[in-house]
Amino acid sequence: MNSQHPTVLDPFAAQRAAAYGPPPAGLPVQPPLGGYGAPPAPPAPRKRRTGLVVGGIAGAVVVLGGLGVGALALFGPSTLITADVESEIVRITQEQAGVPAQGVDCPEDIAVEAGSSVTCTATVDGQPVTFTVTQDDDEGNLTITHARLLPALEVEDAVSAQLSADVGEDVVAVCSAEGQTVIVNDPGTTIPCTAVNVADTTLQAEILVSVDGEGTVAYEFA
Numbered sequence: 001m002n003s004q005h006p007t008v009l010d011p012f013a014a015q016r017a018a019a020y021g022p023p024p025a026g027l028p029v030q031p032p033l034g035g036y037g038a039p040p041a042p043p044a045p046r047k048r049r050t051g052l053v054v055g056g057i058a059g060a061v062v063v064l065g066g067l068g069v070g071a072l073a074l075f076g077p078s079t080l081i082t083a084d085v086e087s088e089i090v091r092i093t094q095e096q097a098g099v100p101a102q103g104v105d106c107p108e109d110i111a112v113e114a115g116s117s118v119t120c121t122a123t124v125d126g127q128p129v130t131f132t133v134t135q136d137d138d139e140g141n142l143t144i145t146h147a148r149l150l151p152a153l154e155v156e157d158a159v160s161a162q163l164s165a166d167v168g169e170d171v172v173a174v175c176s177a178e179g180q181t182v183i184v185n186d187p188g189t190t191i192p193c194t195a196v197n198v199a200d201t202t203l204q205a206e207i208l209v210s211v212d213g214e215g216t217v218a219y220e221f222a
Contacts (some may be wrong), residue, residue, distance in 0.1 A: 010204040012167075018155060040161040080110040080140065084154050087132050089120060091143060097149040097182050099125045106133070114138045124149060150183045152176035155191065158217040163195055170198035173219075175209060187213045194222070 002111060040084035057157040093101040115133060120131040131146045159173035175193035176183055185191055190208040197203035206222040 012197055012205060062182050077147050082106050082108050085133055093124055099182050112138050125180050127184040130185055147184050147186050150185050152181055152183045155183060159219055
């Protein structure tokens with residue numbers, strides 16, 4: 001049985017043509033990737049490529065329970081101490097993502113009620129994050145959930161490797177701000193990235209990256 005690989009469109013084709021003009025007469029219409037020029041691209045369709053699996057993805061969606069009365073003191077018989085809830089949020093983001101949540105803001109006077117939930121807000125690595133605090137019982141045992149926190153370097157490495165393999169040239173993907181180590185992202189939402197040709201950094205292409213619940217990275221040309 002013969003297997004066929006899909007044709008990969010060169011994301012830098014338009015910029016190559018603008019910089020160098022069309023390929024000289026006599027060259028094939030479909031030159032090898034990495035060679036001179038590129039075939040004309042169809043006007044509409046985006047090309048999607050599946051990438052690698054980001055390591056440690058299973059721990060990116062954080063669910064913590066059983067914090068208990070010992071961890072969260074109770075003020076009187078019916079109210080949680082807000083400062084203790086906020087301290088737990090700082091602790092779990094530091095533990096799970098290596099970056100502490102900042103500017104944590106939870107409601108005051110959280111009534112003790114099994115099954116009830118409140119929403120807290122904060123920033124993680126400069127990005128807004130919403131935390132949902134659910135009371136498992138009426139004794140201070142809580143479950144805290146928040147948006148998935150992806151390691152930025154692993155996402156960029158996975159996308160870079162797949163782009164380089166597809167295009168046939170060394171390409172790096174930039175998906176985070178300078179100095180940023182975490183990307184806040186939920187499955188199903190895309191991450192805007194820039195693909196940069198290593199040999200000629202003037203050749204760049206905007207891409208949209210997605211990471212599914214299993215950690216598989218995919219991209220498409222924006």
